[in-house]
Amino acid sequence: MIKYIAIASAATMLLLIRQTATEPMPVAVSNSTLSAFETAQNNYKNFCSSCHGEKVEMFVDRQWKHGKTKPDLIKSITGGYPDNGMPSWGAALKPKEIEELADYILEGIEKGSKYSFAAKPKSNVFASAELTVKLDTVASGLSSPWGMVFLPDGDLIVTDRTGEIYRVGKNQQKTKVTGGPAVLAEGQGGLLDVELHPKFAQNGFIYFSYSAFKTEGNDKLSTTAVMRAKLEGTSLSDQKIIFEAQPYLKTRHHYGSRLEFDRNGFLYVSVGDRGQHVPLLPQSVENDCGKIHRLNDDGSIPTDNPFVKKDKAHGSVFSYGHRNPQGTTLNPTTGELWEHEHGPRGGDEVNIIKKETNYGWPVISYGINYDGTVLTPNTEKQGMAQPNHYWIPSIGPSGMTFVTGSRYPAWKGDLLVGSLRFKYLNRCKVQNGKIVKEEILLQNLGRLRNVQMGNDGYIYVSVEDPGYVFRLVPVPMK
Known part of the structure; x- marks a missing residue:
């Protein structure tokens, strides 16, 4: 995955340099211009989607091992569960961003249509x-x-x-x-x-x-x-x-x-x-x-x-x-x-x-x-x-x-x-x-x-x- 930020960190610059010539380059977006929803959506895509699905779909009807309330999600996002492969994001995201991300996931479960879930094929x-x-x-x-x-x-x-x-x-x-x-x-x-x-x-x-x-x-x-x-x-x-x-x-x-x-x-x-x-x-x-x-x-x-x-x-x-x-x-x-x-x-x-x-x-x-x-x-x-x-x-x-x-x-x-x-x-x-x-x-x-x-x-x-x-x-x- 690639982190989309306006001012590229050394890590992001390193990754972008490695981008293959046939890959489209990502567009950098400043989070200061986005709403809380858009910021959370952007952070979800950058940090969470490779394991949990591009459109929050893996959270729907799932078995919640560490709880599904907002405090539970904030705890999971902040500290992670490394032994289960869940990294911690406390150093990468601000507390406000983590709270917005938890809201985004919970709202996505309730209102899937708002999150543009990738449409299932209409034909076989x-x-x-x-x-x-x-x-x-x-x-x-x-x-x-x-x-x-x-x-x-x-x-x-x-x-x-x-x-x-x-x-x-x-x-x-x-x-x-x-x-x-x-x-x-x-x-x-x-x-x-x-x-x-x-x-x-x-x-x-x-x-x-x-x-x-x-x-x-x-x-x-x-x-x-x-x-x-x-x-x-x-x-x-x-x-x-x-x-x-x-x-x-x-x-x-x-x-x-x-x-x-x-x-x-x-x-x-x-x-x-x-x-x-x-x-x-x-x-x-x-x-x-x-x-x-x-x-x-x-x-x-x-x-x-x-x-x-x-x-x-x-x-x-x-x-x-x-x-x-x-x-x-x-x-x-x-x-x-x-x-x-x-x-x-x-x-x-x-x-x-x-x-x-x-x-x-x-x-x-x-x-x-x-x-x-x-x-x-x-x-x-x-x-x-x-x-x-x-x-x-x-x-x-x-x-x-x-x-x-x-x-x-x-x-x-x-x-x-x-x-x-x-x-x-x-x-x-x-x-x-x-x-x-x-x-x-x-x-x-x-x-x-x-x-x-x-x-x-x-x-x-x-x-x-x-x-x-x-x-x-x-x-x-x-």
Whole structure:
């Protein structure tokens, strides 16, 4: 996100300098010329929208963990709840601005029309520059459908962050799968990704990533974990925890948690920095946070992993210096692992993952702190990889896949990325391993959590709150 102010602070100037040439520059507005409503609206957009939605919509009908009165909101905005990923804004906003922001949120809940909520699509047909698609509903009645994977028989396994697992058959028939892991569904945690073993048809193995938890004294701690099990119909058996990121922490965000098998049968697990970038956990290979891990299918460590022989290093680490990777996919042409991760305010990244490579977080970044202060003066440093692509402002990326098959000839080979913040599917044209052009698809569909290619050659997307899974069906051009 970008902070709009008349007199640019050093942090804002730094961010504006980093603005890509293809991005429209924001218009600076002096808050002294605005009404209290307009000032609060502007502050909401600058400070709150990337997590809570562009138009206050995520506050409607939500469960309020820390209270929903005006004093409760003022307390939350001023001090934050860092362990749950909510930063404090007391240093960035004046007390009057915080009070006006609390009023804005409360009034927005009561009078949504005044706040120009982004209109839901009026049609299930979406036209793009080169292709028109129709949305077919595959599953409904979900909350936050995080992971999707297709079984050989065409059924879909969906994980819901609440902890539920569903098997979806024909005609939207949805059945709960039993035997899943116990999860901590708080903050950004819960039941997250799902992946099949490459030889699932022979061994029935299925993998789940989730936020595991334990209690130490008065503290409930959590971490990213992976469970392997056997799927038989709608039940799981032979459950085995094959990975637990260390250390367990008090925070409830930045779990990462995407799962991906490569062509050689190695399992890659993304783990976020858990909000612990100040002590530089992502820059040390002696812990599991802010890393991409590479495992054998049983959770053991491959002997050719880059840090296996390094003293005190965690042998599962494949790459490091990551913030919160919530998208991984294999390039179908090269077999390379592509990854994207959330930046702070600005600086969401796409990376091609290389063995033993340091991707820089938080030493280098194209983003700034949420409160507008400088996170780091560096966008590059020797020994740290540059992103393949980055977004300013942040789009809140989640889920990614390359378009394969023959159903979408105009999109074949393109990279698709979901946007949580802006509620669209981002189509990235890829040439010679670089993103050269982008197009917004399915605008205002919802917080787009995941996108996958199905066994049938169709593209599937999942959206949150309310949770749906949709199939994209090409419509013949007239």
